[in-house]
Amino acid sequence: TQLLEQSPQFLSIQEGENLTVYCNSSSVFSSLQWYRQEPGEGPVLLVTVVTGGEVKKLKRLTFQFGDARKDSSLHITAAQPGDTGLYLCAGGSNYKLTFGKGTLLTVNP
Amino acid sequence: EAGVVQSPRYKIIEKKQPVAFWCNPISGHNTLYWYLQNLGQGPELLIRYENEEAVDDSQLPKDRFSAERLKGVDSTLKIQPAELGDSAVYLCASSLSRWGGRDTEAFFGQGTRLTVV
Numbered sequence: 277t278q279l280l281e282q283s284p285q286f287l288s289i290q291e292g293e294n295l296t297v298y299c300n301s302s303s304v305f306s307s308l309q310w311y312r313q314e315p316g317e318g319p320v321l322l323v324t325v326v327t328g329g330e331v332k333k334l335k336r337l338t339f340q341f342g343d344a345r346k347d348s349s350l351h352i353t354a355a356q357p358g359d360t361g362l363y364l365c366a367g368g369s370n371y372k373l374t375f376g377k378g379t380l381l382t383v384n385p
Numbered sequence: 386e387a388g389v390v391q392s393p394r395y396k397i398i399e400k401k402q403p404v405a406f407w408c409n410p411i412s413g414h415n416t417l418y419w420y421l422q423n424l425g426q427g428p429e430l431l432i433r434y435e436n437e438e439a440v441d442d443s444q445l446p447k448d449r450f451s452a453e454r455l456k457g458v459d460s461t462l463k464i465q466p467a468e469l470g471d472s473a474v475y476l477c478a479s480s481l482s483r484w485g486g487r488d489t490e491a492f493f494g495q496g497t498r499l500t501v502v
Contacts, residue, residue, distance in 0.1 A: 318476050318493030364427050371482045375427035
């Protein structure tokens with residue numbers, strides 16, 4: 277069974293601070309996705325990384341895929357209240373997506 | 386382009402009653418997923434379809450849950466009879482799966498929030 281562990285589970289910060297959340301697994305994935313989910317909505321895809329060591333930037337968000345394709349991190353610079361939400365990582369392998377439990381981020385104004 | 390559409394958005398039923406959820410995936414997406422999400426948790430896969438074939442239903446409680454995807458497009462998920470522990474959000478997602486197994490980017494609907502009382 278492929279498991280993804282996300283940390284921290286909860287994170288509450290002030291507007292303007294930087295943060296990093298992590299996604300770790302003992303399994304190798306062919307791709308890894310990061311999603312953000314707001315209350316009452318379905319998860320929305322932020323990025324997909326497929327190559328070990330790959331770094332992708334999306335405005336203030338930086339995503340990194342570990343060299344061994346087992347782990348990933350999401351770094352947010354100068355967090356804003358609009359970044360508040362549940363951040364989920366999901367590992368893809370043979371069309372199957374396995375989700376972590378998520379990091380619930382709250383950015384206070 | 387329309388996204389994944391689910392209905393209803395909310396459903397409240399008494400225990401032991403049946404309930405059904407409907408999903409219309411993004412046009413052209415051959416893979417369809419049903420996920421269950423409890424509060425504060427990540428989605429858990431119930432069943433995955435490739436076109437009209439259920440290729441992974443190992444996590445579907447088959448004694449009370451059933452699903453179908455007629456003609457490889459729309460899908461329904463049914464619970465009969467519902468139990469109190471079934472209260473959760475049921476998410477449908479679709480993706481376009483290409484050769485290589487890397488295109489597993491899923492697009493989600495808004496979900497159906499089920500409350501069993």
